[in-house]
Amino acid sequence: MTKYGSELDAAFRALADPTRRALVERLVRSPASVSQLAEPFDASLPTIVEHLRVLERAGIVASEKVGRIRTYRLVPDALTPIGRWVSARRLPQERRLDRLGAHLAHPEGD
């Protein structure tokens, strides 16, 4: 267990859904309103709002309401604990390959 236990639980759980991951992918580009975020999805607005609430409770996104418009943004460094946990739990042979790979190229997407 780490001191980030419950924080990590919530972050992993929040990202275990393709719609919520797609919302995060959209918010990497820029902040957006609920209706902008909902637009590409087949889901209803209340469903999207509920997904955004799960992400907000997990500390991954934050929102601000100005007038009638609520705007969501990604919280800086919110994914860092997950990234750290994953990279620290790789097998020794994988880490050696990582370091080699990092010297050969710096791919940023997947």
Add this chain to the structure above:
Amino acid sequence: MTKYGSELDAAFRALADPTRRALVERLVRSPASVSQLAEPFDASLPTIVEHLRVLERAGIVASEKVGRIRTYRLVPDALTPIGRWVSARRLPQERRLDRLGAHLAHPEGD
């Protein structure tokens, strides 16, 4: 959505539990039998077995039974899709800091 959708769902969900993450942390060191894996935990053996099954269904661990002993090991690169997803979804300013940080130090733990 990515082609890794359901694979990522299962991996994120499997890791959203502190006991399952602790089992993965143990298996990074070496393969281990169910009773070795259960030893440090307060949980019953069947509970640990169920956690291991969730990890196995998510493709994170694999097991082999020889005689009466089932041994679990971490699947190489099983955490790579999560690591890739997370690092590709960081904010542009975070990626610049990552590259700077990578030049200054190579911390491996957290």
